[in-house]
Amino acid sequence: MKAAVVQSAGQTPVFAEFNTPAASTDENLIVVTASAISQVVKSRASGAHYSSGSQFPFVVGIDGVGRLDDGRRVYFILPTAPYGSMAEMAVVRSHQCIVLPDALDDITAAAIANPGMSSWAAYSERAQLKPGETVLINGATGTAGRLAVQIAQYLGAAKVIATGRNTESLKDLEALGADVIIPLTGDRSALEDAFREQFASGVDVVIDYLWGDSAESLLICAAKAGKDAVPIRYVQIGSISGPEISLPGAVLRSSAITLMGSGIGSIALDRLVNATAELLHATVPGNFKIAHKVVPLSEVENAWPLDDSNRRTVFKVKGGA
Structure with missing residues (x-):
């Protein structure tokens, strides 16, 4: 063959x-x-x-x-x-x-299954997203991130925050359901101010496709948001910005952050297949x-x-x- x-x-x-x-x-x-x-x-x-x-x-x-x-x-x-x-x-x-x-159709199913499953499984299996919660997607301008925005809305998220480097692509996400967009460009201090503002309002779930510097900033800002902030389930999916981060231990000791990963190995295969089946059956009704x-x-x-x-x-x- x-x-x-x-x-x-x-x-x-x-x-x-x-x-x-x-x-x-x-x-x-x-x-x-x-x-x-x-x-x-x-x-x-x-x-x-x-x-x-x-x-x-x-x-x-x-x-x-x-x-x-x-x-x-x-x-x-x-x-x-x-x-x-x-x-x-x-x-x-x-x-x-x-x-x-x-x-x-075959082509759409082949195109959407892997990138769509990455967020569907992260939401349903790892973060256990509930309707009415707020989701922040770090790195939302790629194919997987754009689907993560749409799927968050479909699963009932009340507010979707999207980050990314490409400002033009970020604007397109508003049409797909993003309520807030944060460009990962310019001064780090200004970026962290934008993160802190969102965490102060309450973020329930973070889906991270980037890792690297932006993940460091997100985790530190989440920890500094204060004891009254909503506990955060932080799900690491990809490492486009780098495989490692430097994270002070105090970030986890001083906050209600649950840090976890989602991928092959972190979810039992039968549950991963089930999550993919749910995604594929939702693709047409959800107009993904x-x-x-x-x-x-x-x-x-x-x-x-x-x-x-x-x-x-x-x-x-x-x-x-």
């Missing part, structure tokens, strides 16, 4: 022949129709992600959309190694497949929007370095709907 194959760590995937998989008794053999690039996929392909394997060559891709033998359309996650989702065929454990609603472009899988080598956080690259494999 044809697939996007990584021959060794750090190499760009190439469109090449790979052995056709065979399913065991607890697996489904899936004819893949669509699969998208994500930060996790790129990191695993490079060998840098904490969940990366050491087996080469392998087919890239951790999730996708396809058809079962009986014709049902499914979204699937974590194919059995060395087979990935960016191939004509994939093998996946049965409980890692989600039957798609009829109204949701995601920017994406469709590229034939045969062009994976050229498309790979051009992918960015503003628009998802979805590979069309076998005539997806």
Whole structure:
């Protein structure tokens, strides 16, 4: 079969022949129709992600959309190694497949599942967001962050605060439901004043895609907001601004901040699959929007370095709907 194959760590995937998989008794053999690039996929392909394997060559891709033998359309996650989702065929454990609603097309499902799941799982599984609460999304201008704004509203958040470096993209978030936007630009003192103002009014949940300097400022400002401030559930999802922060221990001792992460490993797989199913069934009713472009899988080598956080690259494999 044809697939996007990584021959060794750090190499760009190439469109090449790979052995056709065979399913065991607890697996489904899936004819893949669509699969998208994500930060996790790129990191695993490079060998840098904490969940990366050491087996080469392998087919890239951790999730996708396809058809079962009986014709049902499914979204699937974590194919059995060395087979990935960016191939004509994939093998996946049965409980890692989600039957798609009829109204949701293959391309949209492939585009929205991974970035949408990142915030849906963080809200529902980690932060346990309740209707009427206030959410702050740190790094809301990428595809995942924009979905986080929409999903927070859908799940009943009363107020959504969005931060980001791109001021033009931040303005667009107001149309998606952001009530307050905070540019991560300019003087740090002015930025921290803006953070303190929001925390003084009450922030229940922080969803952080950036980490780095802005996370340091957010946590310190949250702690300084005072004892009357609302306890905060701070969920770290991504590290675009850097893998480490410097945080005084007094920040956690002097405040009611619960600091946690959300990702592969922090949530049991069955609950992660369930969260993704909830997202996919809410996509059409919630009218969730995601920017994406469709590229034939045969062009994976050229498309790979051009992918960015503003628009998802979805590979069309076998005539997806």
